[in-house]
Amino acid sequence: MAATAGDELPEAATRRLAGGAWSSGLSVADFASCLDMGMEPVGYVQGYAVLQWSWFMATGGFGTGLGAGLAGIGGGWSRPSQGHGQYVEQWQCPHGFVSAEHRMYGANYELTWLEQSWAMGWGLATSRMVEEAKQLGASGVVGVVDPMRPLVGGSTVEFRASGTAVVVPDAPRPATPFSTYLSGQRLAKLIEAGFAPVAVVATLSAVRMLGYCITHYQLAGSTAGSWYGAGAGGVSGVGPVDQVNRAEAAARRLARERVRAQLGTDILHGATLERSEREIGEGDLSIQCTLKGTRARRFKDFDPLPDATPVVRLA
Amino acid sequence: MTLRDEVCQAVTAVASPAHAAGDAAGVARGTTSDLTIDETLLLHSAGWEPVDLVFGISWWSIPWGVWQWTTGEVQEASAAFTGAVSHAAKQLRQSCEQSGGSGVLGVEVGVRVSSHHVSIELTGTAVRRAGADAHRFEFVSDLSARDFVLLTRAGWWPLGLAAGASFVIAPRRTAREWAAQQGQNVELPNLTQALYLARERAMERMQQSGAAMKAEGIVAVKLREGKASSSARVIQFVAIGTGVRLRTSTHRSVSPEMVVPLDEQVRAFDVRSLRSASAE
Numbered sequence: 001m002a003a004t005a006g007d008e009l010p011e012a013a014t015r016r017l018a019g020g021a022w023s024s025g026l027s028v029a030d031f032a033s034c035l036d037m038g039m040e041p042v043g044y045v046q047g048y049a050v051l052q053w054s055w056f057m058a059t060g061g062f063g064t065g066l067g068a069g070l071a072g073i074g075g076g077w078s079r080p081s082q083g084h085g086q087y088v089e090q091w092q093c094p095h096g097f098v099s100a101e102h103r104m105y106g107a108n109y110e111l112t113w114l115e116q117s118w119a120m121g122w123g124l125a126t127s128r129m130v131e132e133a134k135q136l137g138a139s140g141v142v143g144v145v146d147p148m149r150p151l152v153g154g155s156t157v158e159f160r161a162s163g164t165a166v167v168v169p170d171a172p173r174p175a176t177p178f179s180t181y182l183s184g185q186r187l188a189k190l191i192e193a194g195f196a197p198v199a200v201v202a203t204l205s206a207v208r209m210l211g212y213c214i215t216h217y218q219l220a221g222s223t224a225g226s227w228y229g230a231g232a233g234g235v236s237g238v239g240p241v242d243q244v245n246r247a248e249a250a251a252r253r254l255a256r257e258r259v260r261a262q263l264g265t266d267i268l269h270g271a272t273l274e275r276s277e278r279e280i281g282e283g284d285l286s287i288q289c290t291l292k293g294t295r296a297r298r299f300k301d302f303d304p305l306p307d308a309t310p311v312v313r314l315a
Numbered sequence: 316m317t318l319r320d321e322v323c324q325a326v327t328a329v330a331s332p333a334h335a336a337g338d339a340a341g342v343a344r345g346t347t348s349d350l351t352i353d354e355t356l357l358l359h360s361a362g363w364e365p366v367d368l369v370f371g372i373s374w375w376s377i378p379w380g381v382w383q384w385t386t387g388e389v390q391e392a393s394a395a396f397t398g399a400v401s402h403a404a405k406q407l408r409q410s411c412e413q414s415g416g417s418g419v420l421g422v423e424v425g426v427r428v429s430s431h432h433v434s435i436e437l438t439g440t441a442v443r444r445a446g447a448d449a450h451r452f453e454f455v456s457d458l459s460a461r462d463f464v465l466l467t468r469a470g471w472w473p474l475g476l477a478a479g480a481s482f483v484i485a486p487r488r489t490a491r492e493w494a495a496q497q498g499q500n501v502e503l504p505n506l507t508q509a510l511y512l513a514r515e516r517a518m519e520r521m522q523q524s525g526a527a528m529k530a531e532g533i534v535a536v537k538l539r540e541g542k543a544s545s546s547a548r549v550i551q552f553v554a555i556g557t558g559v560r561l562r563t564s565t566h567r568s569v570s571p572e573m574v575v576p577l578d579e580q581v582r583a584f585d586v587r588s589l590r591s592a593s594a595e
Contacts (some may be wrong), residue, residue: 038319105471139326171326182352182577188318189352195361196325220433223377237378238395240402241432247370248436249406256347258370271349271368273438291368293347296423300321300330308360310465310571 030184035106047128085110106212138165211283355458367414371407416441470563479520530558
């Protein structure tokens with residue numbers, strides 16, 4: 001199903017959108033607010049995409065024993081076969097010995113295949129939602145919700161995007177209807193403040209951290225190697241876990257930069273950042289950050305507001 | 316101009332080619348913010364504007380064995396917490412300075428404690444004075460925009476996050492104590508003392524970190540208390556607030572107006588608007 005071809009929406013969707021009573025996902029208060037703003041609801045619009053899904057990809061025993069040596073020297077048979085994206089860092093064991101238990105090399109790298117899969121799922125769902133809005137001749141979609149949930153066992157996920165399509169009768173129709181997570185009074189205030197909603201934007205960044213010996217010791221609470229001293233790779237106990245800290249910072253930075261790349265000179269309003277972590281093995285983490293918000297464009301200068309009056313409610 | 320006119324103007328701006336995007340305000344690049352529109356408007360009325368979403372995160376390790384074979388405070392865990400907060404706050408400040416902000420508001424503090432590490436996650440929005448050319452770093456605060464505006468109106472200024480923690484393993488009773496206390500409702504002094512001491516130590520450390528940043532006091536202190544591991548005997552106390560200092564000679568009263576709301580929280584609307592919408 002093409003995301004942009006209106007005639008390829010499900011038959012039931014085409015029939016539903018063609019006639020009958022309009023539907024809306026807005027609360028009564030938000031519905032009333034939209035009418036006050038001159039936005040008329042024309043239909044509840046939705047888009048879905050179900051993807052085969054895995055949070056993990058086989059990587060072999062990166063960093064351990066001989067495999068680590070080969071990976072470090074030759075560019076890595078045990079590394080992921082796909083690209084690392086913008087971020088990759090490597091760490092090398094300072095102790096100078098080889099064993100099956102000792103992680104000679106460590107690496108942080110961007111999981112581009114996961115990021116691309118997420119972007120595809122989210123992009124398909126939202127573009128199908130916007131496609132339905134286009135069919136209705138809508139100016140935009142307000143009150144967007146876009147959850148992702150596991151479906152049918154552990155290997156499929158569903159991306160869902162839905163909202164209420166609205167028409168502004170006195171304004172020209174945008175070629176692509178605008179979309180926003182906001183609705184009701186919050187949307188009214190955004191517009192009164194001089195910002196027009198353009199589109200919902202979201203991204204997922206994912207960083208895999210394969211710990212080298214020091215990180216492995218730290219995450220296991222071990223003080224092994226402490227006889228070397230901190231400068232030579234000893235682990236004294238309490239201290240920063242540098243490799244994880246670098247991975248965490250990179251995941252957030254990537255999410256912010258990727259969203260910013262979608263903004264142009266617009267702003268991201270009401271951003272929400274969600275972070276999750278999956279422990280794949282001991283000293284082996286996958287860190288994900290999802291950043292979402294409404295892209296908004298300034299269409300008039302900020303009207304200076306009077307100083308807010310502090311009040312005490314007596315009710 | 317009515318709200319309806321503004322909505323038409325907004326949709327027209329979206330419908331027009333994107334090359335005009337954002338140029339009205341002379342914005343050089345997209346900004347990101349997790350503030351609500353209410354907070355953005357309130358900050359703007361106070362002469363501030365959001366710049367960027369900023370982060371600071373730090374994991375610190377805790378050595379194996381510190382949670383076993385002991386009672387009382389786990390010093391290593393408390394030290395790891397202090398180090399992680401300091402490291403994350405430093406990253407947050409660097410991130411704010413790189414984005415051209417003067418301070419960070421609405422910082423959300425995430426604390427996770429496991430057997431072998433403590434992680435501190437700080438996320439907030441960097442802000443700066445609207446229209447100012449140079450921006451010197453001034454503060455980090457977990458206060459909301461509303462609290463920030465109220466605080467500054469009262470003559471106070473936020474300085475930074477003040478935090479302290481204490482992790483304690485509650486001692487067991489001796490067999491003799493256990494036997495003597497059977498069938499009675501009596502105080503358990505060993506538990507009272509351990510918990511009391513841990514709470515006081517967490518607060519003391521928070522106040523020490525406030526004093527280190529030359530704060531006169533700490534506002535909006537949040538106390539978190541709960542199990543630090545799967546064992547009910549391992550308890551954590553975390554105290555976090557914003558260190559503040561008086562910038563004026565005396566405290567200024569904000570003199571709030573008293574209001575009696577006569578309406579419910581449900582928004583009233585004109586029923587005729589429903590009729591006009593369906594008629595079209």
